[in-house]
Amino acid sequence: FTATTTPTSTFTPSATPRPSSTPTPTPEPTDTPLPTNTPTPTETPTNTATLPPTETPTEAPTSTPRPTLPPTKKPPPVPTNTPAPPFTGTVVSRSQNCGTKGVWGYVEHKSGAPYPGVRVGVWSDSWAGRLSTPAEADGKYTLLMNDIPAGEFNVAVVDPDTCGMDGGVLTADRCDQLSNPIKVTLNEIWECENEGTVQWVEVLCTGP
Numbered sequence: 001f002t003a004t005t006t007p008t009s010t011f012t013p014s015a016t017p018r019p020s021s022t023p024t025p026t027p028e029p030t031d032t033p034l035p036t037n038t039p040t041p042t043e044t045p046t047n048t049a050t051l052p053p054t055e056t057p058t059e060a061p062t063s064t065p066r067p068t069l070p071p072t073k074k075p076p077p078v079p080t081n082t083p084a085p086p087f088t089g090t091v092v093s094r095s096q097n098c099g100t101k102g103v104w105g106y107v108e109h110k111s112g113a114p115y116p117g118v119r120v121g122v123w124s125d126s127w128a129g130r131l132s133t134p135a136e137a138d139g140k141y142t143l144l145m146n147d148i149p150a151g152e153f154n155v156a157v158v159d160p161d162t163c164g165m166d167g168g169v170l171t172a173d174r175c176d177q178l179s180n181p182i183k184v185t186l187n188e189i190w191e192c193e194n195e196g197t198v199q200w201v202e203v204l205c206t207g208p
Contacts, residue, residue: 085157085178085179085180086178086179086207086208087118087156087157087206087207088179088180088206089155089156089157089179089182089204089205090182090206091182091202091203092105092202093202094200095198095199095202096192096197096198096199097189097199097200098189098192100146100200101144101145101146101150101188101200102142102146103120103122103145103153103155103184103186103200103201103202103203104132104143104200104202105120105140105141105202105203105205106139106140106204106205107120107135107205107206107207108204109206109207110207114135114137115135116134116136116137116139117134118134118135118139118157118205118207119131119132119135119141119157119159119160120132120143120155120156120157121154121156121163121172122143122153122154122155123153123154123171123172123173124152124154126151127148127153128171129153129154129172129173130143130169130171131158131163131172131175145186148186149188150186151185152183152184153184153185153186154182155181155182155183155201155203156179156180156181156182157177157179157205158172158177158178159176159177162176163175182203184203185201186198186200187199
């Protein structure tokens with residue numbers, strides 16, 4: 001059996017010094033500055049992002065249409081000379097007659113030879129008229145007008161195949177005229193003894 005040695009204390013603790021009280025200096029009061037008016041902060045505009053301008057698409061230039069020229073005016077047609085009718089009428093004489101009245105005369109060629117078979121029409125503005133007897137072998141024609149009131153009448157060579165009819169009688173106002181109409185005036189039969197009155201007119205019709 002081995003005896004155990006009890007260790008002995010070799011270090012004696014010293015007393016811990018107490019901290020000394022160090023007075024803290026009290027700062028002297030300072031004047032508190034009066035509050036100043038703090039300016040109201042202005043709103044700083046935020047930077048709005050500015051979009052770059054977009055390019056406006058430029059239309060491709062189109063060819064400028066040429067102005068439409070007005071239609072060329074057609075020159076007016078040159079008037080053609082209307083051929084002269086084949087016959088001409090000429091008043092040869094005027095006479096008084098206390099029994100009858102009317103129009104008579106001869107139809108002849110330019111050479112003076114008779115022109116038989118030709119019809120002469122007589123009409124007025126108020127009367128459809130009638131045709132003479134066909135020119136005889138010597139070219140003489142006659143149109144008796146005792147039943148027609150006196151007045152002014154038109155006399156012309158006509159184409160009987162183109163004339164109208166009234167009561168079965170050929171009229172003269174709508175026929176194809178083969179000569180330019182000439183005007184004649186007839187007075188009443190009972191005026192025959194008055195100077196200057198006319199009951200019969202002679203008209204010469206000349207053809208080709």
